[in-house]
Amino acid sequence: xxxxxxxxxSLVRQLLIELGEDxxxxxxxxxxxxVAQALSFxxxxxxxxxxxxxxxxxxxxxxxxxxxxxxxxxxxxxEHHMLxxxxxxxxxxxxxxxxxxxxxxxxxxxMYARRLQLQERLTEQISKVVMESINARGAGVMxxxxxxxxxxxGVEKQNSTMVTSSVSGVFRDSLATREEFFSLIGRRA
Ligand SMILES: [Zn+2]
Numbered sequence: 049x050x051x052x053x054x055x056x057x058s059l060v061r062q063l064l065i066e067l068g069e070d071x072x073x074x075x076x077x078x079x080x081x082x083v084a085q086a087l088s089f090x091x092x093x094x095x096x097x098x099x100x101x102x103x104x105x106x107x108x109x110x111x112x113x114x115x116x117x118x119x120x121x122x123x124x125x126x127e128h129h130m131l132x133x134x135x136x137x138x139x140x141x142x143x144x145x146x147x148x149x150x151x152x153x154x155x156x157x158x159m160y161a162r163r164l165q166l167q168e169r170l171t172e173q174i175s176k177v178v179m180e181s182i183n184a185r186g187a188g189v190m191x192x193x194x195x196x197x198x199x200x201x202g203v204e205k206q207n208s209t210m211v212t213s214s215v216s217g218v219f220r221d222s223l224a225t226r227e228e229f230f231s232l233i234g235r236r237a
Contacts, residue, residue: 105149
């Protein structure tokens with residue numbers, strides 16, 4: 049369901065007043081409208097149909113070597129503060145007869161990232177959808193991001209990167225496979 053943009057606009061107006069601002073001053077007149085549109089876009093993952101994203105670009109392939117897609121740009125909002133976290137996502141999988149089209153994994157990442165998220169849950173969800181939608185033999189996902197809620201407030205750790213990973217199938221069962229994944233994405237296991 050599409051969000052009620054008018055309603056968000058009026059809430060943002062209220063918020064500006066609560067924060068001590070004058071929503072009628074020149075620079076802020078259109079801010080509620082802009083914020084409503086931005087929030088609607090940044091949460092469009094809730095309204096994306098996973099079947100539509102997944103089913104259109106799957107290809108049959110008999111080879112079973114590891115497929116790696118590195119450095120997928122990732123932008124999300126932390127659900128605790130509704131502030132951005134952003135960085136990169138690396139995905140590897142060993143196909144069980146089906147592979148993803150080239151741009152598909154990036155769209156899958158977006159579908160889950162464009163919501164209010166926890167980094168750990170995002171990592172698991174991407175790993176799960178990769179495994180299940182192509183019946184992969186194994187999958188690994190690593191996410192490296194910086195959280196504005198840490199950088200701008202609280203502990204103010206400006207340079208810390210938070211890393212999460214999730215492995216399943218043969219990536220979980222075989223140390224050699226897991227090591228191959230981490231080495232191909234340029235990280236230590
Ligand atoms: Zn946060």
